[in-house]
Amino acid sequence: MPSNASEQRTAPTRAPLATTADNALKIVVVGGFGVGKTTLVGSVSEMRPLSTEEIMTQASAGVDDISAVRDKRTTTAAFDFGRITIDERRVLYLFGAPGQKRFWFLWNQLFTGSLGAVVLVDTDRVRDSWYAIDRLEHHRTPFVVAVNRFGPGPGPGLAEVRRALDVSDRVPLVDCDARSRESSRDVLVTLVQHVSGPVHGSAPTPASTPEDTQ
Amino acid sequence: MNHDPLQRESPDRLYTVTGGRGDTDTRTLDSVTLIVSECEPVPGMQSEHAAILRMCVFPTAVVEVSAELGLPVSVVRILLLDLLDTGRVAARHPASSVQRAEGHDPETLKQVLLALQRL
Ligand SMILES: Nc1nc2c(ncn2[C@@H]2O[C@H](COP(=O)(O)OP(=O)(O)OP(=O)(O)O)[C@@H](O)[C@H]2O)c(=O)[nH]1
Ligand SMILES: [Mg+2]
Numbered sequence: 248m249p250s251n252a253s254e255q256r257t258a259p260t261r262a263p264l265a266t267t268a269d270n271a272l273k274i275v276v277v278g279g280f281g282v283g284k285t286t287l288v289g290s291v292s293e294m295r296p297l298s299t300e301e302i303m304t305q306a307s308a309g310v311d312d313i314s315a316v317r318d319k320r321t322t323t324a325a326f327d328f329g330r331i332t333i334d335e336r337r338v339l340y341l342f343g344a345p346g347q348k349r350f351w352f353l354w355n356q357l358f359t360g361s362l363g364a365v366v367l368v369d370t371d372r373v374r375d376s377w378y379a380i381d382r383l384e385h386h387r388t389p390f391v392v393a394v395n396r397f398g399p400g401p402g403p404g405l406a407e408v409r410r411a412l413d414v415s416d417r418v419p420l421v422d423c424d425a426r427s428r429e430s431s432r433d434v435l436v437t438l439v440q441h442v443s444g445p446v447h448g449s450a451p452t453p454a455s456t457p458e459d460t461q
Numbered sequence: 462m463n464h465d466p467l468q469r470e471s472p473d474r475l476y477t478v479t480g481g482r483g484d485t486d487t488r489t490l491d492s493v494t495l496i497v498s499e500c501e502p503v504p505g506m507q508s509e510h511a512a513i514l515r516m517c518v519f520p521t522a523v524v525e526v527s528a529e530l531g532l533p534v535s536v537v538r539i540l541l542l543d544l545l546d547t548g549r550v551a552a553r554h555p556a557s558s559v560q561r562a563e564g565h566d567p568e569t570l571k572q573v574l575l576a577l578q579r580l
Binding site: 261263264265266268269270271272273291297298299300301302323328331332333334337338339340342356357359360361362428432435436439440442443 | 491492493494495497518519520521522524525527528529533534535536553555556557558565567569570571572573574576577578580
């Protein structure tokens with residue numbers, strides 16, 4: 248499936264990693280259809296996002312047994328990813344994964360061992376994010392919520408979005424324009440600071456709640 | 462435009478490339494485990510195996526192999542386990558998979574933050 252990545256700032260196609268690369272990290276961007284996942288990944292990735300797929304059995308049970316592939320009802324779930332080289336050994340992969348309930352099996356393998364997740368929210372379809380947030384809390388995967396603003400108007404304030412999502416004050420909630428490299432970077436920085444903070448890590452971070460100051 | 466990531470895949474093709482085996486293997490390959498070739502392709506080798514060996518001259522994540530081969534991640538995992546079993550590739554597992562209980566080490570988090578701030 249051709250992705251809309253071609254409409255974006257053209258990043259070079261996949262260049263090889265350094266031969267010394269040995270520690271890959273993951274961040275997962277999860278959200279409903281068309282909420283801007285691929286755009287966000289493409290905005291910060293050093294390469295054009297690549298698209299791939301995973302097998303989804305009828306039971307959505309993941310595939311331990313490849314013979315399940317013979318099942319005529321087998322379908323696949325597409326997802327995409329980009330990459331940011333950190334240093335000569337570390338590389339960060341960014342995944343854009345569909346947020347609907349039937350894709351949970353895909354998240355399990357992406358969330359496991361990940362630094363954390365970004366839940367990308369469209370204010371017109373806030374409830375599309377409920378299930379993903381519920382699973383992240385259940386998994387104890389640290390996450391931040393990024394509100395991708397599409398509309399011409401200002402839309403609901405962050406405090407209102409927080410109430411609609413019913414997420415704890417400890418979860419960072421930020422505005423974002425997935426088309427902007429700076430804005431997308433700031434979302435990832437917020438996530439990594441959150442992961443490093445008192446709840447999940449050891450280093451202290453100031454508890455900032457920007458929406459309350461508006 | 463098809464806006465649904467659910468797509469039909471030919472089951473027969475997937476079945477063929479994995480030789481129809483369904484062994485459940487306990488050695489896990491994360492989606493970002495980095496694969497490195499330990500040898501060159503030889504004539505007569507299964508074409509997917511040869512393609513992987515060419516691709517992984519430089520470290521390449523499992524999902525990158527999947528994207529380049531146009532095969533689902535779990536099919537690629539099986540192909541890679543064949544190559545690992547025979548020592549034709551090596552796997553560099555993410556540090557997070559080894560030290561899962563402790564979470565990510567502070568130095569890694571710091572370096573990630575610095576790299577992001579440089580963007
Ligand atoms: N106005 C506005 N448009 C955006 C923003 N982010 C993405 N878009 C546009 O919205 C459309 C969908 O964005 P994608 O990045 O493809 O969304 P996605 O979540 O990957 O979509 P699927 O993978 O199809 O579910 C594209 O045409 C983007 O250019 C944003 O912040 N503001
Ligand atoms: Mg997309």
